Amino acid sequence: MIKSHGNDDFAFADIPNFWRQVRNATSRFLGLDYDGTLAPFAIEPIHAHPLPGVADLLRNLAASGTTEIAIISGRPAHEVAALLGDPPLTIVGSHGFEWWPPNGDKQTHRPTQIQERGLDTIRDALMRCRYGQKVETKVASIAMHTRGMAPKSASVLERETVAKWGFWAMQHELEWRMFNGGVEVRCLGWNKGDAFVKLLGSQPKDTLAVYLGDDDTDEDAFAVLRDRGIGIKVGDSGKPTAARAHLTDCSAVVDFLQTWLRATAST
CATH class of the missing domain: 3.30.70 (Alpha-Beta Plaits)
Known part of the structure; x- marks a missing residue:
């Protein structure tokens, strides 16, 4: 869970030195699920809009050049792009079967x-x-x-x-x-864990890799990060998870992104 310290960076009880790791990292990679992480759930999926400020935070993080960012979602990539206003970052849709880089050819892995x-x-x-x-x-x-x-x-x-x-x-x-x-x-053949491994393949070996997600489909990414990064579960912390820390809800994710932007601003 997180602990609030007023206007200061909140702290993860499970990882006390988390923000020190973020500040000191020479290379950073941040992966984010969409539904239940950047946007609250809605009965109609197309109505699940990101919380206010999320799109701007993602753009600012991407523009800062201090963190490589990717959205990894079970949604079709075009829906994620539309809901976030076509952000300048990598979008991996359909659990890894769609790849939309910010500058490059879009790819789709077809089923057999x-x-x-x-x-x-x-x-x-x-x-x-x-x-x-x-x-x-x-x-x-x-x-x-x-x-x-x-x-x-x-x-x-x-x-x-x-x-x-x-x-x-x-x-x-x-x-x-x-x-x-x-x-x-x-x-079978691609999941969010496979996607995360592929994304990290183009990053320096000492990259600090972090992934935020909320449900069972995100456990594949949490699992691959056990030995090479930090998985953070959003929402219910009572269920077994391979994540190492928790955030309570989407609002806490907004606080997390704001803190990440501040923590990396001077690097």
Whole structure:
């Protein structure tokens, strides 16, 4: 958790020297999830706007030249770009299947043929069910959104969906993963952890790597950072996590970004 010290930098109880590490680092990389991290959740995903000041903070951090920044989201990259106002930083969308560098060619990793067949079958079946309007199709996954439903109904729908299509997914190189507000079947081969490893591959070896995220899909990134950086979980700190520290909510993330900008301003 974080402790507030008035207008001074807040401190992480789990990592007392965190801000000293940030100040002293010769190279820094900051990865950020979008939903539940930079923006509060909304029933309709397209209405999940970033908190006030977030877009400007990201632009200022990118312009400072002191930190390499990337947004790593399960959302399609174009949605992240639109919601943040096309920030000048790398956007990795669809859990790593889409790469949008600030200056360069946009890349999309396509599912394999067997994965495409599996996704097509599941998508068609889910679209025909009574909750078909809650199904979202992405580059390499299909999400069943349950936010806004009664918690018990949402839980039942998620469990039934996974139980019915779990074996089919396994046969087609797919996996089911829970996220905050639904369940998603997605292609194996890329996840947020793989994306983070690739992003760090272009950074100096002594780079201080930090990643902020809020749900199960971010655990892949937290896991790869256990031995080479710092994962910070946003939100519920009662669940098991590979992250080393916590922030309470999106508002705390804004404070974190402001503190990061101050801490690196004189470097």
